[in-house]
Amino acid sequence: MMSRMDALKVLYKYTEDIPVISSCGNTSREWASLGRRDNHLYMVDTMGLTPSVAIGVSLTLEKKGIKKCIGIEGDGGILMNPNSLASAGYLNPKKWMIIVFDNECFASTGGQCSLASKIDISKVAAGFNLEVLQADEVDEFENAVKKALETEGPIVIHAKISQENHPNPFINDDPAVLAYKFSEFLKR
């Protein structure tokens, strides 16, 4: 089974000019460890909000040449804010792409069991009329990323990952600076 880091390394290759918003905790820390870029927005708190923020950004991209806005969320986060799936199903933001890393636990707080161990997030997203690609291995994930980036319409990649974490320093930057860099990238 792939780790989050295996998948993030793949994503990093394909997103040099694509805005990516990463959820708080290990996801943002591992993502930043691959190399910081101005097209990244690292969430330092507000668990579950990433898919919603990505909806808003993706709406503003409709008149721009950028292909997608990608949000990276965990299973715990997506089940904390399934409202974002409802909004995406309703608004149909063509440039919205979400990757749900599903390890069936709250890895950032010590691996406590999450609701995803008994709930199929693919079916939840499909129930909100969203297209879903499933990927459990690295090559499947790479194909899903390539396909999703070329898909015109909101899309969810549901990736099952291991519970492995790669220790990395906390992101303790001034959030205003993180947002400023990201906004400036979007103005290009």
Added chain:
Amino acid sequence: MVERGKTMSSFRDLACTEIIKGIEEAKPDYLLTLPCSTIGPVIEHFENSTEVRSFPISREEDGVGIAAGISLGGEMPIMLIQDTGIGNSILAITTFAQAYHVPMLILVTRRGGFGEINSAVNLFSEPLPQILDDANVKTFKLDYRVPLKEWSTAISHAAKYAKDTHRPIIVMFNIKGGADQ
């Protein structure tokens, strides 16, 4: 003086007209709404607008996230909700919109107080101004003490103030009339 055959407009009707005017003067790109019975005419007005893209949200926290994304993308969002919705979204307002310096205007209709028939909502609506003050979320309040003709100016200025000060700004209005809570 009311013309014969015409009924006098209620405080609510006049307030809604001023709120519509204020939103139009603010020239937002998007209006995100979660209905309140008192504010229906405003939502219906913008559903038919060609200037402002208006859409419903399912929960205010999700709305703050979407509005923040719009704002980060360089466009201006206004969100119109009931004051109870602040309870659903205060973490997103503080730890995302406020922390990341993301401008947005949040228009909030007051619940509770005179004229309220709900037997529970007062327990949140009454302490809410204090909650927002304690959380350092800048809030302007419009009620019967502010002349209605000033409301549209307050709303459009608040939108500019949000942009100029790089943060969420709340404008709360009591359109039921009557005394402050």
